[in-house]
Amino acid sequence: MAALGGDRRALARLLTAVENRTPVAEAALRELYPKAGRAHLVGITGPPGSGKSTLVAAIIGRLREAGRSVAVLAVDPSSPITGGALLGDRVRMQAYAGDRDVFIRSMAARGHAGGLSSATGAAAAVLDAAGFDLILIETVGTGQSEVEVAAMADTTVVLEAPEMGDEVQAIKAGLLEVADIVVVNKGDRPGAQRTAAQLRAMLVAAPKVGRGDGRPRPKAPEVLLTTAATGEGVPQLLAALERHRAAGQGSDAAATRLARAEAQVWAIAAERLRSRLHDPTHRSATASTLRAVADHDLDPYAAADRLLADVE
Amino acid sequence: MAALGGDRRALARLLTAVENRTPVAEAALRELYPKAGRAHLVGITGPPGSGKSTLVAAIIGRLREAGRSVAVLAVDPSSPITGGALLGDRVRMQAYAGDRDVFIRSMAARGHAGGLSSATGAAAAVLDAAGFDLILIETVGTGQSEVEVAAMADTTVVLEAPEMGDEVQAIKAGLLEVADIVVVNKGDRPGAQRTAAQLRAMLVAAPKVGRGDGRPRPKAPEVLLTTAATGEGVPQLLAALERHRAAGQGSDAAATRLARAEAQVWAIAAERLRSRLHDPTHRSATASTLRAVADHDLDPYAAADRLLADVE
Numbered sequence: 213m214a215a216l217g218g219d220r221r222a223l224a225r226l227l228t229a230v231e232n233r234t235p236v237a238e239a240a241l242r243e244l245y246p247k248a249g250r251a252h253l254v255g256i257t258g259p260p261g262s263g264k265s266t267l268v269a270a271i272i273g274r275l276r277e278a279g280r281s282v283a284v285l286a287v288d289p290s291s292p293i294t295g296g297a298l299l300g301d302r303v304r305m306q307a308y309a310g311d312r313d314v315f316i317r318s319m320a321a322r323g324h325a326g327g328l329s330s331a332t333g334a335a336a337a338v339l340d341a342a343g344f345d346l347i348l349i350e351t352v353g354t355g356q357s358e359v360e361v362a363a364m365a366d367t368t369v370v371l372e373a374p375e376m377g378d379e380v381q382a383i384k385a386g387l388l389e390v391a392d393i394v395v396v397n398k399g400d401r402p403g404a405q406r407t408a409a410q411l412r413a414m415l416v417a418a419p420k421v422g423r424g425d426g427r428p429r430p431k432a433p434e435v436l437l438t439t440a441a442t443g444e445g446v447p448q449l450l451a452a453l454e455r456h457r458a459a460g461q462g463s464d465a466a467a468t469r470l471a472r473a474e475a476q477v478w479a480i481a482a483e484r485l486r487s488r489l490h491d492p493t494h495r496s497a498t499a500s501t502l503r504a505v506a507d508h509d510l511d512p513y514a515a516a517d518r519l520l521a522d523v524e
Numbered sequence: 525m526a527a528l529g530g531d532r533r534a535l536a537r538l539l540t541a542v543e544n545r546t547p548v549a550e551a552a553l554r555e556l557y558p559k560a561g562r563a564h565l566v567g568i569t570g571p572p573g574s575g576k577s578t579l580v581a582a583i584i585g586r587l588r589e590a591g592r593s594v595a596v597l598a599v600d601p602s603s604p605i606t607g608g609a610l611l612g613d614r615v616r617m618q619a620y621a622g623d624r625d626v627f628i629r630s631m632a633a634r635g636h637a638g639g640l641s642s643a644t645g646a647a648a649a650v651l652d653a654a655g656f657d658l659i660l661i662e663t664v665g666t667g668q669s670e671v672e673v674a675a676m677a678d679t680t681v682v683l684e685a686p687e688m689g690d691e692v693q694a695i696k697a698g699l700l701e702v703a704d705i706v707v708v709n710k711g712d713r714p715g716a717q718r719t720a721a722q723l724r725a726m727l728v729a730a731p732k733v734g735r736g737d738g739r740p741r742p743k744a745p746e747v748l749l750t751t752a753a754t755g756e757g758v759p760q761l762l763a764a765l766e767r768h769r770a771a772g773q774g775s776d777a778a779a780t781r782l783a784r785a786e787a788q789v790w791a792i793a794a795e796r797l798r799s800r801l802h803d804p805t806h807r808s809a810t811a812s813t814l815r816a817v818a819d820h821d822l823d824p825y826a827a828a829d830r831l832l833a834d835v836e
């Protein structure tokens with residue numbers, strides 16, 4: 213497959229096919245799936261303004277210095293990495309325009325529920341099979357989909373900026389539950405140390421979700437300080453990523469991989485079922501059942517049972 | 525059913541059962557579903573800082589003056605309405621503590637994809653059957669789930685604050701696609717008129733999603749200015765809601781209701797299928813299929829086909 217052999221245009225085309233769920237994509241994914249499973253999938257999530265994209269750019273820089281290849285999937289409609297809002301980041305990213313070991317891709321946050329994490333999982337498998345050492349999945353970190361996407365990674369980094377308002381503090385609680393590593397960025401600002409201390413206190417109590425068993429995690433995640441704009445703290449973050457990955461041969465990592473597999477398989481099964489309900493054989497029965505629900509003549513539970521009985 | 529007869533504690537208990545998907549909830553929903561379909565479901569969505577909760581409080585005030593009953597489903601982990609971050613709003617809301625025609629409920633944004641919109645749809649049906657005239661569904665408006673929840677309403681109001689940064693401008697594009705009415709809140713600030721003009725220009729081109737056919741909408745949504753803190757513009761917003769509802773006897777509104785029914789039925793069918801895969805008969809086959817995918821010994825498409833064949 214040209215897409216896996218270093219042909220960047222073929223890779224970009226395959227990712228587009230994956231996002232659009234074409235038959236070509238399915239055939240390719242079935243073929244390449246056994247080759248995937250070697251990359252380190254790192255989710256990086258945090259609210260707008262936390263300096264996420266600047267940190268992603270700094271991580272890319274350090275990894276390239278170390279001779280490692282890196283791909284970025286930006287699942288963020290407002291990402292300056294792909295949207296081009298921050299000139300500084302754009303200039304930094306353009307330095308890698310000719311570098312075959314850096315690949316950046318924006319994922320559209322559209323479609324039905326689960327579609328985003330399914331497409332992102334498939335795109336990560338493509339980049340993994342294409343041989344990238346590290347795959348960064350950048351999400352904006354508000355909303356359930358983003359949390360799901362973040363939880364899909366081997367290692368999830370949650371970013372915070374110091375001294376944010378009360379509303380962001382409240383959002384934090386949900387995000388911290390998926391964190392393996394917490395980074396307080398803009399670490400040179402006043403309040404950064406205090407924010408880190410507060411987060412450490414919160415994290416002792418917070419359980420880890422997405423591991424499928426609901427048990428509290430064995431130990432609280434590390435809290436690090438970075439200043440992405442200057443690169444300070446970035447080597448320490450990369451070391452923490454390595455440590456988390458190396459530790460990840462235990463049951464926690466196995467549970468993460470199993471949960472990721474389940475989410476992928478489930479999304480495909482749901483799509484298969486949905487398309488069966490709308491195929492020429494079932495289309496008109498499906499439509500009349502749904503119309504009866506819209507008219508409140510049939511309750512949605514009875515309708516669900518009817519639809520499932522129809523396709524079986 | 526006591527929950528429908530004005531017993532607020534029974535109503536709260538039923539909503540908890542609905543959120544937790546208990547068998548009691550299913551039985552109750554099947555019974556009450558034919559009684560639902562009379563309320564006006566209004567989605568209100570916008571980024572943190574746009575003054576959403578203050579506007580919700582102002583809307584409640586005006587509706588009560590007009591003798592109409594109102595329920596709020598706050599699907600926002602950071603909502604000051606339920607989270608209590610903004611003292612002013614809390615004081616305003618406490619004025620309704622003894623008012624049986626105001627009901628406020630926070631929905632947890634947790635669980636698997638689609639779970640949130642399914643639970644919110646079911647909760648709205650309960651409040652609808654309980655006789656509330658208007659049901660406000662408040663979401664934070666970032667992320668796919670929130671957009672889905674917003675699109676579930678009969679009328680979707682998207683809130684913006686004047687003079688927000690570039691990142692928020694980019695988020696806007698996705699949100700505007702679900703808007704039936706756009707409100708520029710904090711309308712007394714400099715830049716509000718300019719923001720409204722920019723939005724009007726953007727909206728002429730933006731299609732409407734969630735109507736199931738992908739056609740551009742017949743006309744651009746209204747753009748209104750409000751100052752929620754003083755109540756200015758709120759009567760005009762309520763009038764616009766009424767106009768949108770009155771116009772909603774056409775194909776656009778029918779498509780919205782059909783899409784809502786489909787989302788509800790689909791979420792239930794998916795849950796049914798998922799629980800079947802994990803029931804005692806199928807549990808071990810499901811687990812070994814998923815483990816094979818996690819180990820990259822089986823591709824997720826083959827696994828999905830295997831699981832679907834298993835339960836049929």
